[in-house]
Every structure is written in C-alpha cells, then in structure tokens.
Amino acid sequence: MMKEEKQKNLVEIRELNVVYQTRVGPVSAIDDISMDIFQGEILGLVGESGCGKSTFGKALMRMLPDSAKIDGKINFDGEDVLSYNQEQLRDFRGRRISMIFQDPMTSLNPVQRIGDHLIETISVHEPDVKKKSAMTRIRTLIERLGIQKERVDDYPHQLSGGMRQRVMIGLGLLLNPHLILADEATTSLDVIVEAKLLDQLREIRDEFGVSILVITHNIALVAELADRIAVMYAGRMAEIGSVYKVFDEPLHPYTQGLLQSVPNIKLDERETLYKMPGEPPNLTFPPSGCRFHPRCPEALPICTSHAPSLLPVRENQLVNCWLYQDHPEKERPTLKVAS
Amino acid sequence: MNNHENGTSPKNGNLVEVKDLRKWFPVQSGFLERIMAGRVDYVRAVDDVSFTIRRGEVLGLAGESGSGKTTIGKLVIRLENPTRGTVLFDGIDLSTLNSDEMRKMRRRMQVIFQDPMASLNPRMSIGEAIQHPLQIHFPDQSKSHREMIYQILEKVGLGPPQFFYEKFPHQISGGQRQRVVIARALVTQPDLVLADEPIAMADVSVRALLLDLMIQLKNEFNLTYLFITHDLATAKYICDRIGILYLGRMAEIGKLREVYSLPLHPYTQALLAAVPVPNPHERRTQLMPSGEIPDAINPPSGCRFHPRCPIAQDVCSVDIPELRELRSGHLVACHFAEQFL
Numbered sequence: 001m002m003k004e005e006k007q008k009n010l011v012e013i014r015e016l017n018v019v020y021q022t023r024v025g026p027v028s029a030i031d032d033i034s035m036d037i038f039q040g041e042i043l044g045l046v047g048e049s050g051c052g053k054s055t056f057g058k059a060l061m062r063m064l065p066d067s068a069k070i071d072g073k074i075n076f077d078g079e080d081v082l083s084y085n086q087e088q089l090r091d092f093r094g095r096r097i098s099m100i101f102q103d104p105m106t107s108l109n110p111v112q113r114i115g116d117h118l119i120e121t122i123s124v125h126e127p128d129v130k131k132k133s134a135m136t137r138i139r140t141l142i143e144r145l146g147i148q149k150e151r152v153d154d155y156p157h158q159l160s161g162g163m164r165q166r167v168m169i170g171l172g173l174l175l176n177p178h179l180i181l182a183d184e185a186t187t188s189l190d191v192i193v194e195a196k197l198l199d200q201l202r203e204i205r206d207e208f209g210v211s212i213l214v215i216t217h218n219i220a221l222v223a224e225l226a227d228r229i230a231v232m233y234a235g236r237m238a239e240i241g242s243v244y245k246v247f248d249e250p251l252h253p254y255t256q257g258l259l260q261s262v263p264n265i266k267l268d269e270r271e272t273l274y275k276m277p278g279e280p281p282n283l284t285f286p287p288s289g290c291r292f293h294p295r296c297p298e299a300l301p302i303c304t305s306h307a308p309s310l311l312p313v314r315e316n317q318l319v320n321c322w323l324y325q326d327h328p329e330k331e332r333p334t335l336k337v338a339s
Numbered sequence: 340m341n342n343h344e345n346g347t348s349p350k351n352g353n354l355v356e357v358k359d360l361r362k363w364f365p366v367q368s369g370f371l372e373r374i375m376a377g378r379v380d381y382v383r384a385v386d387d388v389s390f391t392i393r394r395g396e397v398l399g400l401a402g403e404s405g406s407g408k409t410t411i412g413k414l415v416i417r418l419e420n421p422t423r424g425t426v427l428f429d430g431i432d433l434s435t436l437n438s439d440e441m442r443k444m445r446r447r448m449q450v451i452f453q454d455p456m457a458s459l460n461p462r463m464s465i466g467e468a469i470q471h472p473l474q475i476h477f478p479d480q481s482k483s484h485r486e487m488i489y490q491i492l493e494k495v496g497l498g499p500p501q502f503f504y505e506k507f508p509h510q511i512s513g514g515q516r517q518r519v520v521i522a523r524a525l526v527t528q529p530d531l532v533l534a535d536e537p538i539a540m541a542d543v544s545v546r547a548l549l550l551d552l553m554i555q556l557k558n559e560f561n562l563t564y565l566f567i568t569h570d571l572a573t574a575k576y577i578c579d580r581i582g583i584l585y586l587g588r589m590a591e592i593g594k595l596r597e598v599y600s601l602p603l604h605p606y607t608q609a610l611l612a613a614v615p616v617p618n619p620h621e622r623r624t625q626l627m628p629s630g631e632i633p634d635a636i637n638p639p640s641g642c643r644f645h646p647r648c649p650i651a652q653d654v655c656s657v658d659i660p661e662l663r664e665l666r667s668g669h670l671v672a673c674h675f676a677e678q679f680l
Contacts, residue, residue, distance in 0.1 A: 048542035049513075160631050190403035190569065195613040195627050219543065220572070224615035224622055243619040261547045262617040263572035267599055273547035273576060279512050280542065 010178055010211050011037040011060070016072035018055050018064065027283045029055040029068075031235040031291075034310065035318075037179065042205055042212045044222030044243070046258075047232035048280050053215050056232070057183050060213070061097055062089055077178060094125050098172040100182045104164035108156040114167055115152035118142075121174050138174070144207070145170050145200070165189075165197055173204060180204075183215040198225050219262045223247055228316075231255050234281050234291035237310050241317030251319045254292045290322065302329045353427075354531060354563045355392040355415060360385055360424035362410050366636060382635045384410045386587040387424070389662070392531070397557065397564040399578030399595065401571055403610075405632055406584035408567045412533045415565060416448040417441060429530065446476040449524035453536040455516035459508040465492075466504035469523045476527045487526060494559070495522045496552060514545040518552065525556060532557075535567045550576055571614050575599065580668075583607045586635060586643040589662060593669030603671040603679050606644045642674070650675050 018030035029052040037043055047053045058064050060074065062081060074081040076096060084092060101107045108117060118138045122129055139149040145166045147159075156164055172180050182201070186194040202225060205212055214226060222229050223243055230240040231254065239252040250256045260274035278295040281287055287294050293303040302322055310320040363381035373379060385407040392398045400408045413419040415426055417433045426433045428444065436444060449472075452458050459468055469488045474481070485504075492500035495518040508516055517537065524532055538549045554577060557564060568574050574581055575595060582592035583604065591604040602608045605628075612625040628647040633639055639646050645655035654674055662670040665680060 048544060162631055190632075191571070191613040192403065192609060192627050193631070195615075195623065198615075199627075217543065218615070220615035220617040223617045223619045247617065247619050258544060259617065261543050263546075263570070263576060264617055265572040265575060265599070265611065265614045266616060266618075266621070267575070267596060271576075273550065275547045275551055276544040279514050279545055 007038045007041070009036045010039045010077065012073070012075040013037075013060075014073040014075070016056075016059060016074065017070070018052070018059055019069045020055075020065075021067045021069065022284070024284050028286060029235050029283055030059060031286075032307075033072075033237050035230065035237055035240055037211055037213060038228075039178075040205065040209045040211055041228060042201070042214060042226045043228050043230060044226030045213060045215045045230045045232060046217065046219050046222055048217060050280055050283065051232045052235040052283070053232050054183055057181050057213065057215050060179075061093055061099065061181065063093075091125070094121065094177070095175045096177055097179045097181065098175065098177040100168055100172045100180060100185045103188060104161070104168045105156065107168060108164060110156055112155070113152065114142075114154055114156065114159070117167070117171060118152070118174055121171055125175055138170075141170055141174060142167075145173075145204075162193055162196060165193070166200065169200060169204065173208065173210070176208070177210060179211045179213060181213050181215070184217070185214070186221065187216070187218070194221075201225060219258065220264070231258065234286055235283055236291055236307075237318075237320055238292065239317070239319050239321075240310070245314075245317045251313055251317065251324060252292075252321045253296050253298050253323070257295075257297075290320075298323060300329070302327050352393050353391045354394045354429060355565070356425075356427040357391070357411075357415065358389050358425050358427075360388045360411065360414055360426065361422045362407075362414055362419060363422045380636050383587050383638055384635060385414065385421075386638075388584075388587070388589050389424075390582055390589065390592055392563055392565060394530075394563055395557075395561060396579045397566050397577050399566045399568060399574045399581040400584060401568055401574055401581055401610075402584035403569060403632060405586065405635055407587040408569075408584050409535055411584070412450075412535050412565060412567050416445070416450060416531070416533050418450075442475075446472075446527045447529050448531045448533065449527060449529040450533040450535065451517075451520050451524050451537045453539050455513065455520045455540070456508060458520050459516060461508055463507075464504065465497075465506050465508070465511070465519050468508075468519065469526050472523060472527050488522075491522045491526045494525070494556065495519075497522065514541055514549065517541060517549055521549075521552065521556070525560060525562075528560070529562070531563050531565065533565045533567070536569070537566075538573065539568070539570065546573070553577065571599075571611060583610065586632060586638055588643055589670075589672060590644065591669075591671045591673075592662070593666070593671075597666065597669050601666075601669075601679065603665055603669070603676040604644075604673050605648050605650055608679075642672070650678070 014034045016030055016033045020027040020029055045053050059070055064070060115138060119134055122134045138152060142152060143149050147163055147166055186197050201212055226243050228241060229243050229246050231238045233254050239246060239255045246255060250259050257274055257276045261276055263273060276295060281291060289305045290303040290307055293299040300322055308320050308322045308325050310318050311325060313319045313324045362385040363383050366380040366382060388411060400411060402408050414421050466488055470484050473484045473487060489500040492503055497503040497515060497518050538546045541549055566578055578595045580593060581595045581598055583590045585606050591598060591607045599611060602611055609628045612623060613627060630647045641656040641658055642660050645651040660672040660674050662672045664670050665676055
C-alpha cells in the first residue's frame with residue numbers, strides 16, 4: 001500500500017471541460033473537473049454509462065475525436081499536454097502514458113508474432129535502438145510478466161487467453177510509461193481470469209512504480225484493487241478519496257446510494273440493494289445546478305440553481321456537494337464531518 | 340389451455356425436470372479433414388446435466404464463459420434440440436411434441452435476454468412489440484389486446500401506459516427498454532421465464548430496481564425463473580437455488596445460501612473467492628487456480644476440473660465424479676468433497 005505522506009502529483013488536471021458537438025446540440029461530457037493523479041497510485045475511476053469516464057481517459061491521452069472541444073489544463077509531469085503538437089503527442093503516448101485494452105484477441109494482430117508486436121512498439125518510438133538489443137529487452141520484460149521468453153516467436157492464437165492479456169500489459173509497459181490507463185480492461189473477462197489480472201496490475205505497480213488509472217463501472221473491483229476512488233456523475237467528479245475513507249463513509253449522496261446498490265457476495269451483508277430513483281441524465285440537456293439534484297434525497301434549494309465545487313472535506317476525501325460547503329442560502333452551519 | 344396450471348399436474352411440485360441433458364455441437368471442418376481424421380469432432384457444450392426446477396422458485400445457473408449455461412437455457416425451452424437426454428416441462432416430454440404443440444407450449448415459457456436493444460425491433464413501437472406474442476398466442480382475443488398491453492405496462496412500471504405504447508425503443512432509456520422486454524415476456528402469462536443475463540447491461544443504480552421488479556412480478560404472477568448469470572454477487576439477491584457449471588457439467592447445486600456459505604466443490608470455492616467484494620477491508624487473499632478453462636472439444640478426462648484442482652488425486656483423471664447429495668438438497672460432483680463438510 002502507498003505511504004500517504006509523500007505523495008507527488010504525476011498529473012494535475014485543472015478546470016477540464018470536454019464538449020462534443022452533435023447534431024442534437026453540444027453534449028457536455030466533462031464539466032469543470034480539477035483533480036490530481038499521484039505518482040505510483042492505482043486510482044479507480046467509476047461511474048455509470050454515459051457519465052464521461054471514458055471521455056476523461058481519452059482526454060488524458062488526447063485521443064478525443066475532432067468533434068470534441070477540450071479546454072482547461074492537463075499538466076503531466078509538469079508539461080502541458082494540451083499544448084503538444086502531433087509529434088510531441090506521438091512521443092507522449094506510449095512512452096509517458098499507455099493503455100491496456102479490453103480484448104487481447106482483437107487488439108493483437110493474428111498474423112504477427114508476439115515478438116514483432118513488441119519490436120514494432122520500440123522501433124516506432126526509439127528508431128535508433130538495434131533490433132538485437134530490443135529483443136533482449138523484450139525477452140526480459142516478457143519473463144518478468146511470467147511468459148517463457150521462447151514464446152516471443154509464437155502467434156497470438158498459440159497463447160492462452162491469460163498469456164495474451166499479459167502480452168497486452170507488456171505492450172503497455174515496454175516503454176516504461178509513467179501512467180497506464182486501463183479502460184474497462186477486465187470487463188469481458190471471467191471472474192477467475194479477472195482476479196489474476198488484478199493481481200498482475202498490483203504487481204506491476206509495486207515493481208515498476210507506475211501509476212495506474214483504472215476506469216470501470218465495477219465498483220467492487222475498485223475496492224479490491226485501487227488506492228483511491230474517484231466517482232463521476234454526469235460529467236462531474238462527485239467524490240474522490242482513499243478507498244478506505246470512501247467505502248467506509250461515503251459523503252456525497254450519489255456515492256452513498258451507489259455503494260448501497262452494489263451487490264455484495266458476502267452472505268452477512270445487507271439483504272436488499274438500495275434502489276436509486278430515476279436514471280442518469282442525458283448530457284445534451286443536463287440538469288441545472290448540481291447535476292444529481294433530481295435524484296438526490298437530500299437536495300437543497302440551492303442545488304437546483306448553483307453547482308457546488310469539489311472541495312476537501314477531510315483528509316484524503318474531496319466532495320462535490322453543498323451539504324459540506326458554505327453558501328448564502330444556508331440556514332444552518334455547514335455539516336462538519338468527524339475525521 | 341390452463342389445465343396444467345395451479346399445480347394440477349406433477350405431484351412432486353417440479354415444473355421442469357432435466358435428465359442427462361447433452362448437447363454436442365459438431366465442429367465445422369472441411370470435407371477432406373473429416374475423411375482424413377475419420378471422425379467428426381464435437382464441442383461438448385453440455386454433457387449429461389440433470390436438475391429440476393420447482394414451481395415458484397428461482398434457479399440460478401452460473402459459470403464462466405463456455406460453461407454451457409446459455410445452451411442449457413435454450414435446451415430447456417427447446418430453442419435447441421438436445422443430442423441426448425430429456426426435458427420434462429410440467430410432466431410433458433418436450434421432445435414428443437410436434438411443432439404445432441410446441442408453439443402452444445411456448446406461451447408458457449418465455450425468455451428475457453441480456454441486451455434489450457437487440458431484443459426489440461427498432462421499427463416497432465412498444466405497443467406493437469408487446470402485441471406480437473398476443474397475436475400468436477391469443478389471436479381470438481384481439482379486441483382486448485390493447486387492454487392487456489396497458490395492464491402489463493403498468494405492472495412493469497411503465498406508466499402512463501398510453502404514453503409508452505406509442506414510443507419506439509430509441510426514445511426510451513435502457514432501463515425502460517428492459518422493462519418492455521419483461522412486459523413482452525409476461526404478457527402471455529407464462530409459467531417459466533428463462534432470464535439469460537437479464538440485467539447485465541444495466542447500470543448499477545438501475546439494476547437494483549430491475550431485480551426488485553423481477554422478484555415482485557414473480558410473486559404476483561406465480562412465475563418460475565431460470566436465471567442464467569455469470570455474476571454470482573447479483574445471483575445472491577434473486578436466486579433460491581444455484582447450480583455451478585464447469586465446462587458443460589454441473590459441479591455443484593443446492594440452496595444458494597448453503598452453496599455460498601459452504602461451497603463443497605473446489606471450483607465453486609475458487610469462483611466465489613474470485614468475486615471482488617465492495618469493501619477494501621476484505622480484499623482477496625486466496626490464490627486463484629492455475630491455468631485456464633480447457634477446450635470443450637477435448638475436455639480433460641475424469642473430472643473436468645482436475646488439471647486445475649488443488650486437491651486432485653490420480654482417480655480424478657480417470658473417474659467422472661457423480662453428483663452426490665452430501666447435505667440435504669446440496670449436491671456436489673467431487674470425489675473428495677467430504678473434507679470440506
């Protein structure tokens with residue numbers, strides 16, 4: 001686990017906005033998100049479909065389509081990613097940030113040997129490296145991931161599903177990136193295979209010290225794997241904090257409802273799931289004020305007109321909710337949360 | 340049409356009895372290959388599976404991909420014909436029915452699939468979609484169809500029904516679409532509903548509502564569910580009994596609470612341990628079984644789990660373990676399960 005004292009920021013995101021231009025009008029998929037990703041942490045980003053979590057990942061990699069308008073700041077290792085030109089971007093992707101995809105069978109080329117996939121990655125990013133020394137590097141990496149080095153001459157179909165998934169991780173790790181993005185990387189996997197992949201992600205973080213951003217709709221998986229959890233709702237960050245803090249005592253009403261509606265396989269846990277009223281909003285016409293207010297059991301008058309901000313409420317826990325913030329319409333003083 | 344309802348037939352209270360069910364799919368191969376090999380290979384999707392579903396219960400079938408759970412569901416309502424074995428529905432052997440009789444029988448067995456968008460015709464309004472089964476099964480009551488549709492729409496929480504009747508699938512939300520699929524399945528007043536991953540596509544906050552709806556409708560209409568899922572955590576909230584499948588065979592079956600509290604098959608134990616728990620204080624410490632699910636064309640001999648099993652002995656690679664009742668109503672197919680009692 002991570003020491004909480006000396007956390008350095010790897011990524012600093014400030015006032016990030018992403019708007020997609022569509023035929024029916026602009027869709028505000030990311031609305032004013034400011035947050036940090038720490039060095040060497042596993043951050044789990046959760047939310048329901050359409051909440052903007054994949055857009056967030058794509059914005060980090062600058063892989064948004066042309067129809068998306070992005071502004072704000074993304075500082076990665078102190079450099080402004082949004083100001084990169086195409087050449088800088090190519091270098092940035094792969095070497096500084098890389099991605100693990102969901103389905104290894106569709107992501108690997110069936111007529112290319114495992115070694116060739118990996119060589120290609122090196123030769124694109126480091127054209128000066130000789131093939132021989134690249135192969136040595138590849139063999140070492142592959143062995144560290146638990147695949148025999150002879151398997152670099154195999155084709156993808158000759159490997160088992162778990163090995164293919166490890167090759168995918170290898171591709172992501174090859175250039176020693178600082179951040180690995182796993183967007184629903186385990187979603188189509190069976191539970192036992194998924195459990196093994198989670199073990200591997202944890203191992204590579206421990207061994208390589210890389211930060212991992214896991215984007216998923218599976219909240220239990222974040223409890224299992226991550227150091228911190230970030231909860232998104234309708235394009236905004238509702239709550240961010242250490243998994244222990246947030247799972248033990250969620251503060252945002254959305255997080256509270258969400259966590260109570262997650263099925264738990266343990267028999268002694270509560271027997272019914274919380275039934276959250278309504279469904280996530282359409283982001284073409286997002287609700288005014290706090291976007292959660294139509295479904296919120298604790299909505300205040302101000303919630304319908306003004307959006308709150310994501311502010312620290314206690315150590316390692318930031319919440320985007322008027323319940324914990326002062327505002328002019330407040331009749332009672334802000335709820336103080338015992339830390 | 341209703342003479343089988345209200346428990347008049349089978350004395351034992353079983354709505355479905357599945358005996359030695361087998362489905363082998365021939366592997367597509369070239370003519371020359373077949374001649375050279377001198378045989379046809381089969382994918383052994385379902386291999387000698389037996390179980391019963393009691394009237395009014397929810398039986399879950401769980402397993403990883405390739406375990407045969409979806410094929411079993413299709414065999415039970417005869418969307419596929421078995422290679423061997425029988426399915427008795429309300430005491431009637433489905434394989435003895437001709438297509439006309441089978442079509443009549445289908446009124447009593449309906450199905451809900453995973454993806455509501457794929458289950459609904461985008462060019463049919465909600466009303467038309469639900470009317471379709473009524474036209475097939477109740478053609479002589481066409482005057483009251485609209486009334487029946489309004490009623491079922493209200494039952495599944497899509498009110499006012501006049502409003503939803505006219506809508507098209509793309510005009511409503513994902514959760515509402517799955518409610519339409521449920522309404523369409525229930526409008527023929529079935530006895531058995533096959534629900535194949537019915538809520539896997541829905542968002543967490545919507546799932547609980549759909550599960551609740553399914554339980555409520557089951558109680559109101561005396562339904563029996565065959566609930567097929569890969570999600571063992573969700574199964575806990577709806578299933579009375581659960582069967583765990585591995586590579587086409589039943590590994591373990593029993594009351595869900597008993598199977599979850601004392602799993603007797605090493606595979607069930609691994610499967611339950613692998614499911615992440617939404618509590619960071621309870622992270623998994625168990626090791627996962629080595630290897631992966633083998634090929635269903637050449638499954639391992641003896642117990643199919645033996646190459647990955649932590650307690651396997653020589654006999655496991657030779658003898659196929661029978662499902663044995665080690666606790667009341669709790670059956671397990673493992674030679675050495677006694678040690679877990």
